[in-house]
Amino acid sequence: EADIYQTPRYLVIGTGKKITLECSQTMGHDKMYWYQQDPGMELHLIHYSYGVNSTEKGDLSSESTVSRIRTEHFPLTLESARPSHTSQYLCASSDRNSYSGNTIYFGEGSWLTVV
Amino acid sequence: GENVEQHPSTLSVQEGDSAVIKCTYSDSASNYFPWYKQELGKGPQLIIDIRSNVGEKKDQRIAVTLNKTAKHFSLHITETQPEDSAVYFCAASPLGSASKIIFGSGTRLSIRP
Numbered sequence: 001e002a003d004i005y006q007t008p009r010y011l012v013i014g015t016g017k018k019i020t021l022e023c024s025q026t027m028g029h030d031k032m033y034w035y036q037q038d039p040g041m042e043l044h045l046i047h048y049s050y051g052v053n054s055t056e057k058g059d060l061s062s063e064s065t066v067s068r069i070r071t072e073h074f075p076l077t078l079e080s081a082r083p084s085h086t087s088q089y090l091c092a093s094s095d096r097n098s099y100s101g102n103t104i105y106f107g108e109g110s111w112l113t114v115v
Numbered sequence: 116g117e118n119v120e121q122h123p124s125t126l127s128v129q130e131g132d133s134a135v136i137k138c139t140y141s142d143s144a145s146n147y148f149p150w151y152k153q154e155l156g157k158g159p160q161l162i163i164d165i166r167s168n169v170g171e172k173k174d175q176r177i178a179v180t181l182n183k184t185a186k187h188f189s190l191h192i193t194e195t196q197p198e199d200s201a202v203y204f205c206a207a208s209p210l211g212s213a214s215k216i217i218f219g220s221g222t223r224l225s226i227r228p
Contacts, residue, residue, distance in 0.1 A: 040202050043159070043218045090158050094216075103149060104206075104216055106158035 003027050006091050006107040013081055013114055021076045021110045023091030032074040033104065035090040036060060043090070049074060081114040088112070117142040119207050121219030129227050134195055136222045138205035139187040145207040148181060148188045149216075153202045163190070192224075200226045 004025040013019055025032065034047040035058075045058030049068040063085070064078050074093075078085055091107040118141040128134045140148075146167035151159035165172045165179045165188065172179050176195075181188040188207075192199055202223050208216040 040221070040223055042220045043204065045215070048215070092158075103161060103164065106151075106160070108158045109156075 004091060004093055004105055004107040006089075006110045008110060009108060010111045011113070013112070015082055015114055017081050019078050019081055019112070021089055021091075021112070023074045023076070023107060024072050025074075025091075025093045025105075025107075026072060027093060027095070027105070028071065029093035029095045029105075030071070031094045032068065033092040033094075034058070034064075034066060034074070034076050035092065035106075036062065037088045037090055037109075039088065047076065081112075083114045086112060086114050117145055117207055117209075117215075117217040119205060119217050119219040121205050121222060123222060124220065125223045125225070127225045127227060128195055130195055130197065132195055134192045134199070134224055136190045136203055136205070136224070137187060138189070138207075138219050139185075140207040140217075141186065142207070142209070143183075143186065144209045147208045147216075148179070149206050149208075150177075150179060150190050151204040151206065151218075153204065153221075155201075159204055195226050197226050197228065200224060 007022045030051045032049045035043045036046050037043050044060035046060050046062040047066040049055050055066050064076050066076050089110045092104045094104045121138045149164035152162045153159040163179050165181050176193050178191045202221045204221050205219040206216050
């Protein structure tokens with residue numbers, strides 16, 4: 001069982017509001033990721049980090065931003081939510097130095113609905 | 116860069132029958148191939164993985180085969196049960212700290228009672 005936690009699990013918010021999705025992992029993993037996924041659909045990488053103070057854009061363009069001030073914490077922020085941001089956001093992590101290579105462990109996801 | 120194609124996108128099998136999901140990849144440097152299962156309302160969970168130095172790996176009712184020459188790998192589920200209903204993702208990655216993992220587009224597996 002992976003020790004990676006996301007809050008909130010479900011969020012309904014009005015257009016124009018600022019939101020932050022929290023993600024924490026207790027495995028000491030260097031690499032962390034945010035994926036965006038519509039129900040049952042493809043996983044789209046939107047942000048990743050290889051360690052503290054490292055953040056990179058993923059393959060899918062996103063208006064969200066991320067920060068990595070602590071190893072265990074990788075929050076995602078939307079400054080002004082829009083209905084097009086409605087989706088599931090999955091946080092994940094992996095161990096840079098593990099023999100398991102790039103085994104990724106996912107959180108349970110945050111379901112965001114913007115009305 | 117790496118590209119992973121997954122087929123079929125949906126699969127329905129009778130309970131007790133076998134299910135096979137196939138993936139192909141493009142980057143010959145890829146040598147790590149995990150499979151993830153995503154149940155409704157949850158995040159994907161690793162169910163089995165294989166490295167390029169082996170051709171097959173089994174874990175109870177699930178098995179994965181790898182053909183490096185043809186650049187394809189498959190997930191086999193035998194004696195399917197209702198709890199096998201989920202979305203399955205294959206992925207490919209070169210081993211290495213700076214490597215990104217590339218996911219297939221997913222297969223929705225339904226088990227008919």
